[in-house]
Amino acid sequence: MFRSLRSIYRLFDIARVFARHGALTPFESALSNAGLTPVLLFFARVLFGREVDGKRPGERLAAALSELGPAFIKLGQVLSTRSDLLGEQVAADLAKLQDQLPAFSSFAAKSRIEAELGAPIASLFSSFDDEPVSAASISQVHFAITTPEYDAPDGRPVAVKVLRPGIEEAFQADIELLLWIAEIIERTQPKLRRLKPVEVVRTFAATVRIEMDLRLEAASASELHDNFAGDPTYRVPAIDWARTAKRIMTQERMTGIPMDDGPAMRAAGLDVDDVLTKAANIFFNQAFRDGYFHGDQHPGNMSVGYDGAIQVVDFGIMGRLEKKTRFYLADMLLGFLERDYIRVAKMHIEAGYLPQTQSIDEFALALRSIGEPIQGRPLHEISFARMLGQLFAIAETFDMEVQPQLLLLQKNMLMAEGVSRQLNPTLNIWTLARPLIEEWMIENRGPRARIEQGVTDFLDVIERGPGVLKNVDRLVSHLADGGLKLDPEALRVINRQGSNWWLWLIIAVLTAALLFR
Known part of the structure; x- marks a missing residue:
């Protein structure tokens, strides 16, 4: 009950911001087609709505999401990939969403680095820029130079990404709200179930969880780096794993x-x-x-x-x-x-x-x-x-x-x-x-490749065949020994069909090998 009351209050606040920016337009058609009566949005428009001249619907939506904070900025970025839901122009406008927020203090950034890495800043970096080079919805980035090392006597120029203080709790609260709304939609609006709102929110939540753990982002960079190892045309920054933790990521400066x-x-x-x-x-x-x-x-x-x-x-x-x-x-x-x-x-x-x-x-x-x-x-x-x-x-x-x-x-x-x-x-x-x-x-995708793929698929089935047959035998034995009794003739047919299936599969593969050798 408390969750519902808290969610309704937050939902009203969201509707107020949307209405004040004139950002309801992209959703009205979908709501109408779904037979949904947007009572909350209607009252928000009456109380707070105003016309915003000279801006496209997508630009108004982007402005509203920016005001609502980091979780909604990130949601706007995810929605920018869904031109099938919002239309190409709205999706394009959301793709330009300014992922900029006021920077948090360098004192907070340094405190977080020391807490995460368990060492004072001076032992990690010989210099650390107080002013961030970028301040985004989830984190901000500072330039620094590492302390001297055996293979870098003057230190290395690096970029240090620091998670915003309190951002994990703020995201969790907004994700709970979005999931609550999605569950209501799926229960009450059959026409919208095709869009899988709960699955969309859970996918969004999973994406955010990865971004909240900078070790996972570092792992993504490492995998991409390995994929292009030795390719001089593409440069992925190397990760400084000694200076990387859940809320801190240090990488080569580009x-x-x-x-x-x-x-x-x-x-x-x-x-x-x-x-x-x-x-x-x-x-x-x-x-x-x-x-x-x-x-x-x-x-x-x-x-x-x-x-x-x-x-x-x-x-x-x-x-x-x-x-x-x-x-x-x-x-x-x-x-x-x-x-x-x-x-x-x-x-x-x-x-x-x-x-x-x-x-x-x-x-x-x-x-x-x-x-x-x-x-x-x-x-x-x-x-x-x-x-x-x-x-x-x-x-x-x-x-x-x-x-x-x-x-x-x-x-x-x-x-x-x-x-x-x-x-x-x-x-x-x-x-x-x-x-x-x-x-x-x-x-x-050429003819030879398709033939080879077909043979590979046959061999894969053969490799898994004994296991499949073994499971079938177990199932048949279990059913025969349990409350459900199978006729002996039926058991003989099942075994005979299983043997025939295995035999014909071998014949098919051997035939393919002879034809395409």
């Missing part, structure tokens, strides 16, 4: 030119098109070669070293793509380029993204409406990220579940395309990675 500053790159003697080629190759290698990509690659997190290498910081949001998902994306793109919309529609069913109850022909028609406008157009005029977004937009019509990792991928593709066109509007960034794409497609 200096360079902002990723979207073309004039500064040219002034430094860098070839902008060469930089874009490196960026395209890096993005492709992350998403398709490794299946692990930086999930927040906006210009504020990316820079270009004076040697032309792409540099990246902030590893709180990372994305993973299973091999099956990577194959799905590759086959879908091929299907669109070959105008085989029926095949693309069938792929969605095979991947489990489209319910089998939906009409393949109707879905193929919707796919045609996306694919035909790009046919014959110059590549620099085609946005593959926007095409992916259009696919997500038709998800509701066909009761299709959009995969969160694909939304995160699309967000980063849009960011990459935006920066690319700002630097050189005549280029399509994805054509720059064409040699890598073609090589990967041949190795992973």
Whole structure:
């Protein structure tokens, strides 16, 4: 009861802030379509609402979320990946959400560092800048130089990320509120269950928990660093593990030119098109070669070293793509380029993204409406990220579940395309990675690769076969010995069918091996 009263009070305060910024518009249509009566929001508008001239709905929403504090700023960043829910323009406005808050004192930062690392600042850093270089929703960053070490007699220049005091408690309270709202929506609004509000909040909470433990962010940076070991075109900062803890992360300091500053790159003697080629190759290698990509690659997190290498910081949001998902994306793109919309529609069913109850022909028609406008157009005029977004937009019509990792991928593709066109509007960034794409497609989706994958799948089934049969035998014995008695003839049929299944599987694999050796 106390939780509900506290949540209602906080909800009223949120509605008041939304109304005062005129930020209710993005939600009104969804609420109306769901048959939801937004009584609280209505009274908030009557009491506190005002018109905000000259601002788009997404800009008003971003302003409201900024005022509500760190948890809602972070929520806005997550929502910026959900163009399928809010529309492309609102999602784009949220992507620009200023993740800036007043800095907390250097005394508080140093006190937290000493408490976390169990040592005085002077023994850790020979110098520590009192003024932070950035103050974000969850943490702030200070530049420092480490104390001398055997391989760095003058110390190392580092960036020290410090979690905000009290931020964990503040986030937990707001997440409890969001979960309470999501549970009410799922119980009372069947039309909104497809959007899985409880799952969305839990995913958000899991993301935040990772960002609250800077050891996990450091581990993400370490994994990305290892994936590009020996690649001079991409620089991921090394982690200083001796000066890293749950609420403190120390990493190699990066200096360079902002990723979207073309004039500064040219002034430094860098070839902008060469930089874009490196960026395209890096993005492709992350998403398709490794299946692990930086999930927040906006210009504020990316820079270009004076040697032309792409540099990246902030590893709180990372994305993973299973091999099956990577194959799905590759086959879908091929299907669109070959105008085989029926095949693309069938792929969605095979991947489990489209319910089998939906009409393949109707879905193929919707796919045609996306694919035909790009046919014959110059590549620099085609946005593959926007095409992916259009696919997500038709998800509701066909009761299709959009995969969160694909939304995160699309967000980063849009960011990459935006920066690319700002630097050189005549280029399509994805054509720059064409040699890598073609090589990967041949190795992973060509005829030989498909045959090898089929044989691998057969062998995998064979390897697991004895265990499966053993479990079946146990189940049959358990049922036969228990209260449920099986007819002896039925048991003989089950065993016979199991033996036949095993035999036919062996025959199929041997046949495949003879045909494709």
